[in-house]
Amino acid sequence: MNTRRNPKETAKRGTRSHSNSHSKPNGKLNHKAKAPAAPKSFTVNEPSELLPFLLIHITGRGRNAIKSILSRGQVAVNGKVITQHNFQLHPGQTVTIDQEKPVQVAETIGLTIVHEDDDLIIIQKDAGLLSIATAEENELTAYRQLMEHVRISNPKNRIFVVHRLDRDTSGVMMFAKSERIQQALQTTWKDTVKERSYVALVEGAVKRPEGTVSSWLKETSTLKMYSSPHEGDGLHAITHYKLIQANRHFSLLEVKLETGRKNQIRVHMADIGHPIAGDKKYGAETKTVGRLGLHARVLSFIHPTTGELMTFESPIPKTFLKYTAPAPTN
Numbered sequence: 001m002n003t004r005r006n007p008k009e010t011a012k013r014g015t016r017s018h019s020n021s022h023s024k025p026n027g028k029l030n031h032k033a034k035a036p037a038a039p040k041s042f043t044v045n046e047p048s049e050l051l052p053f054l055l056i057h058i059t060g061r062g063r064n065a066i067k068s069i070l071s072r073g074q075v076a077v078n079g080k081v082i083t084q085h086n087f088q089l090h091p092g093q094t095v096t097i098d099q100e101k102p103v104q105v106a107e108t109i110g111l112t113i114v115h116e117d118d119d120l121i122i123i124q125k126d127a128g129l130l131s132i133a134t135a136e137e138n139e140l141t142a143y144r145q146l147m148e149h150v151r152i153s154n155p156k157n158r159i160f161v162v163h164r165l166d167r168d169t170s171g172v173m174m175f176a177k178s179e180r181i182q183q184a185l186q187t188t189w190k191d192t193v194k195e196r197s198y199v200a201l202v203e204g205a206v207k208r209p210e211g212t213v214s215s216w217l218k219e220t221s222t223l224k225m226y227s228s229p230h231e232g233d234g235l236h237a238i239t240h241y242k243l244i245q246a247n248r249h250f251s252l253l254e255v256k257l258e259t260g261r262k263n264q265i266r267v268h269m270a271d272i273g274h275p276i277a278g279d280k281k282y283g284a285e286t287k288t289v290g291r292l293g294l295h296a297r298v299l300s301f302i303h304p305t306t307g308e309l310m311t312f313e314s315p316i317p318k319t320f321l322k323y324t325a326p327a328p329t330n
Contacts, residue, residue, distance in 0.1 A: 039098040050075070050087040053095060073152055074098050081153040084116050108145050114312060119181045119305050120174060121146055121159065122312050127170040127291045132161055146175055162186060163260065168278070171198070171296025172312045184304045189260070194309065195300035198255040199244070200265060201293030201320045202274040203286055206251040210242040213268040217261050224281060225263040227271055237261040239268040245324050250277060250286075252316070252324035254297075265294060277323070289319060 042057050054066050054075065061069075073081045076096045077089065089095065110129035115122040125131065125142055132143040143161060150157040159175045160182035176182035185192060215227035216234035228234045238258035245252050251274060255265055263282075269275055270282040277286050277293035300311040 039096050039100075041094050041096045044089045044091055044093040044095060046091060048089045049085070050077070050082060050089055050095070051085040053089055054097070057095075058097065069097065069099060083153060084118065086117055108149070109140060111142050111145060113146075113149070114172070115310075119177055120303070121150075121177065122172065122174050122299070124314050125165055125170055125173055125296075127168050130167050131164040131173065142173070143175070150177065163189075165296055166263070166266075166292070166294070168292035169198075169294045169296060170291075170314075170317065172299040172314050173296060174299060174301075181304055185301075188304075191302075192304065193299070193301045195298050195311070196257050196260070196296075197298040198257075198265060199295050199297050199316050199320060200241070200253045200255050200269060201277045201289065201323060202251050202253060202269050203249075203277055203284055204251065204274050205246050205248050206241075206243055206253065206272075206274055208243070210240070211272070213237075213239045213241070213271055215268065215271065217264065217267060219262070225261070225267050227267060235259075235261050237264045237268070239265060241269075245321075245326060247324060247327050250323045252320055289323060291319075293320060295320065 040057075042053075044053065051067065051070065054070065055063065058066050058069070067085065069075060070083055070085060073083060074097065075082055076098070077087065078093050079096075110126040112124045113121060114124055123142060123146070130139065130141040133139060133141050143159065146159045150159055157177070159177055160179055162174045162176050162182055162185050165171060165173050174185075176185060215237055216230070216232060217225050217237045218228050218234040219225050227237075236259060240256045240258065242254045243251060244254055253269075257264065266276055266279055266282045270279075275282050275284040277289045278284055279292055279294075295314070295317055297316065298311065298313045300309065302308070303310055
């Protein structure tokens with residue numbers, strides 16, 4: 001099964017405050033007190049995932065409303081709060097819904113959770129958010145926010161970094177919920193990941209409709225990567241690109257990685273004379289875009305536990321499309 005999901009379609013977490021006020025003819029407000037709804041419990045009679053089970057047993061509420069109840073930590077299975085939509089239920093378990101329970105969702109900034117199960121969390125990260133802090137940095141990161149998220153249901157829960165995106169790169173990325181899953185993914189990364197593609201907004205008009213860049217990457221003492229002029233000197237990196245659209249100022253490329261080296265795309269685009277827009281570190285001259293022109297668009301992989309092919313795709317940023325729109329013809 002190929003599960004293709006669009007991060008922009010993910011329901012946003014949050015609550016709204018509604019006030020029910022009834023005005024009397026004399027202009028005074030009459031606030032009618034509403035008795036709190038008692039928790040409801042249901043026994044599981046046959047195997048099912050949690051969201052479909054709730055859709056059957058919670059009447060008068062739409063799918064999105066029920067997903068929000070889940071996300072807010074108001075559903076428990078055998079007394080344990082569960083937020084995963086695809087949590088597997090087994091006969092004999094008790095599902096309790098308490099819509100009066102205080103919301104337990106950690107606010108996230110700069111990221112959206114697009115999928116979560118017992119093993120993985122898939123997010124869309126905004127440009128400007130660090131994946132994980134270095135030893136010298138102590139600021140808001142995707143890692144720290146996701147750690148707070150998983151500890152809502154159990155203070156002992158943890159997450160583990162599988163791969164990273166640069167601070168100024170947006171798009172889809174994955175975290176593991178156990179060290180075992182992290183190691184399994186990292187050990188078999190080349191076989192497990194079926195597609196990892198980006199879109200790159202680069203300076204200038206790329207003439208070749210497609211191409212491949214291959215080099216050996218090394219790092220300077222100032223932490224800048226570069227392609228060594230000597231074959232075999234460094235880490236081998238291979239990048240494939242295909243032109244999507246262009247004008248004389250900018251080009252939009254689909255970029256696929258055969259290897260995953262630090263700053264690989266940024267170095268290779270500079271190598272072909274078309275540095276990524278906004279990437280001053282690797283020779284870009286434009287500042288008008290307001291961000292690094294790199295976005296992780298597709299992540300497709302075999303789930304380490306279920307064996308399912310899962311594909312997560314994020315839309316091309318509108319800014320990228322705007323800056324590479326072909327000039328109108330008369």
